[in-house]
Amino acid sequence: MKSILIVDDEQSIRESLTGILLDEGFTPFSVESGEAAIDKVSEERPDLILLDIWMPGMDGMETLSRIRDIYPDQLVVMMSGHGTIETAVKATKLGAYDFIEKPLSIEKVLLCIHNAAKVGQLVEENRELKAQIGKEHEMIGNSKPIMELKQQIKIAAPTSGWILITGENGTGKELVARAIHHGSKRHDKSFIEVNCAAIPEELIESELFGHEKGSFTGATTQRRGKFDQAHQGTLFLDEIGDMSLKTQAKVLRILQEHKFERVGGNKTIEVDVRVIAATNKDLEKEIAKGNFREDLYYRLNVIPFHVPPLRERKADISRLANHFLQYFCRKESRETKTLDEESMHAITNYSWPGNVRELKNLIERLTIMSPGTTIIRSQIPQAIHNGQQTTAKDQSSINLTANTFRTAKEEFEKEFLIQKLEENDWNVSRTAEAVEIERSNLHRKIKTYGIELKK
Numbered sequence: 272m273k274s275i276l277i278v279d280d281e282q283s284i285r286e287s288l289t290g291i292l293l294d295e296g297f298t299p300f301s302v303e304s305g306e307a308a309i310d311k312v313s314e315e316r317p318d319l320i321l322l323d324i325w326m327p328g329m330d331g332m333e334t335l336s337r338i339r340d341i342y343p344d345q346l347v348v349m350m351s352g353h354g355t356i357e358t359a360v361k362a363t364k365l366g367a368y369d370f371i372e373k374p375l376s377i378e379k380v381l382l383c384i385h386n387a388a389k390v391g392q393l394v395e396e397n398r399e400l401k402a403q404i405g406k407e408h409e410m411i412g413n414s415k416p417i418m419e420l421k422q423q424i425k426i427a428a429p430t431s432g433w434i435l436i437t438g439e440n441g442t443g444k445e446l447v448a449r450a451i452h453h454g455s456k457r458h459d460k461s462f463i464e465v466n467c468a469a470i471p472e473e474l475i476e477s478e479l480f481g482h483e484k485g486s487f488t489g490a491t492t493q494r495r496g497k498f499d500q501a502h503q504g505t506l507f508l509d510e511i512g513d514m515s516l517k518t519q520a521k522v523l524r525i526l527q528e529h530k531f532e533r534v535g536g537n538k539t540i541e542v543d544v545r546v547i548a549a550t551n552k553d554l555e556k557e558i559a560k561g562n563f564r565e566d567l568y569y570r571l572n573v574i575p576f577h578v579p580p581l582r583e584r585k586a587d588i589s590r591l592a593n594h595f596l597q598y599f600c601r602k603e604s605r606e607t608k609t610l611d612e613e614s615m616h617a618i619t620n621y622s623w624p625g626n627v628r629e630l631k632n633l634i635e636r637l638t639i640m641s642p643g644t645t646i647i648r649s650q651i652p653q654a655i656h657n658g659q660q661t662t663a664k665d666q667s668s669i670n671l672t673a674n675t676f677r678t679a680k681e682e683f684e685k686e687f688l689i690q691k692l693e694e695n696d697w698n699v700s701r702t703a704e705a706v707e708i709e710r711s712n713l714h715r716k717i718k719t720y721g722i723e724l725k726k
Contacts, residue, residue: 275384276317277301278308278334279350280326284375288321291377297384305329309337312345319387321380322367324351324358332365339366344394346387350375410446411594412587416579420447427574428454433526435571436549438578440707441628444549445509447578452505457545460504465497468510475518477534486535496533498525501544511571512552512563523567546571581623581630588619591627595634606644608637613648621655625705629694632705636696654694685720688713697724 275297277288285301292299300315302308306329308322320338324331331349338345349362352373359370368390369383410421427434428451436444445464452462470478477487481496497506508514514522525531530541548571557563581588592610600607610618623629633655641650688706695701699717703710717724 274298274300274315274317274319276308276311276315276320278303278305278320278326278331279323280304281323284323284373288375288380291380292384295381305331305334305337308334309341312338312342316342318346318391319384320345320347321371322347322349324349324362325353332361335362335365335367346391346394348383348387410443410450411591412584413590414584414586416584417587420576420578421450423576424450424454427451427576429456430574431456431545432573433545433571434547434574434576435554435568436547436576436578437554438549438551439580439626440551441626442578442580443627444551444578445507447576448505448507448509448547448549451547452507452545455505455545457504461501462505462507463497463501464507464509466509468513472515475514476521479518480521480531480533482534483536486533490535493533498531498542498544499540502542503544505545505547508546508548510550511548512550512554512557516562516564519564519567523564523570526567526570581626585619588623588630589615591630592618592634595631596638599635599638603638605638608641608644608646610646611648614646614651617648617651617655629705632695632701636698636701652694652696654690681720684716685722688716688720689722692717692722692724699724 275292277285277292277299279285279288279301280303282303285303289299289301300311300317302311303326305326308320311317312320322331322335326334329337331351335347335349338347343366346368347366348369348371349359349367350371350373351358362370368387371379371383410417412418424447434448434451436447438444448464449462452458465478467475477490477494477496479496479498481494481499482490484490484493508522521531525542525544526546529543530539532539554563554568554572558565558568581591592615596608596610599605618630618633625632633652637646637650688702691706692699692702695705699713700710703713706713716722
């Protein structure tokens, strides 16, 4: 904290405070009225304001209110020789950080300033963190499909309508959900995410609705569920197509009645939650198979969004690659790296079956493993700069020798894992993350299929 604005109609107080603050290493400047204070704040944006309450013309309370309306984060400390508890409470409600009584004590003034400095630092750090998080969740691209998607988000976000996001794995459905939350009236409330596919069936109800102590073995304490945590905010139900019919029925009830009971409890809890759901499945086909409730589908699908696969927005690939390069170079404290023309050409012409997630994983690996500041074509995995891919069309032409469905499935799974391991330089951990299975599970499959890991 450096600059401090003193607002007081008494010249002697302005002069004495200016001298004290100069001695302490601050940069003070002063005005004698509320009107002048508002003009000065607009010009200088001081780190702190010491504001007298009793002044002719615009008093301190009105000045405080006007300043906080224009600059909500401005730190203000009120001063008064006629202070009462009622006055202090009113000032605090208007947004004052603290209240000091006159005659002023140098020790109290300096202590208050130093405490305010700590708060100001926290406010600034919070602002920087929010800006950083916002950049991490920024939707990168200016291709036609992405520009249309951004426009849809801009229109739908401020409303209260429930949203269903569809798209392949790795396309960025969570990113769209966060963008909708950020642009909504609930942006200052919680954004709670639940991956329905990652939670075991026997735990999904406890995860969503919470449980009471003793409701089942291991429930040693009461626990709030995700719906409870998302009260007045947004709940993102990712991969909702993997939710059981039993849980779907309970979710539907909450959406209709805005209330629920915890597992093992009978107390009704009311919630105000905006639900955004996402899936990589065709829910209409799942309804036909009896795997998804039709009434829940229509309840969720008020505003449908579709996130295009990366192969349909090739114009964004180079921009995304450069964005991830900058991000991972900062994260890993590496020199800024670039992709040369040939490596960028290879990346741009690959179809990315794993979509943006696959591209992000590749760029992270290249950032860490590539020597020098320029990434060249030979450092790109062979499958990518050869333009190889495994799309639905390619999969249909795989030469299978099996006579049974089980054997065919095993043959395909083995070939799929070999390809993904090759794409990830035979790194098991990265491959497990890319194909979204547990590392231990992938190790078992590698052993089962006798896949030889190449170094």
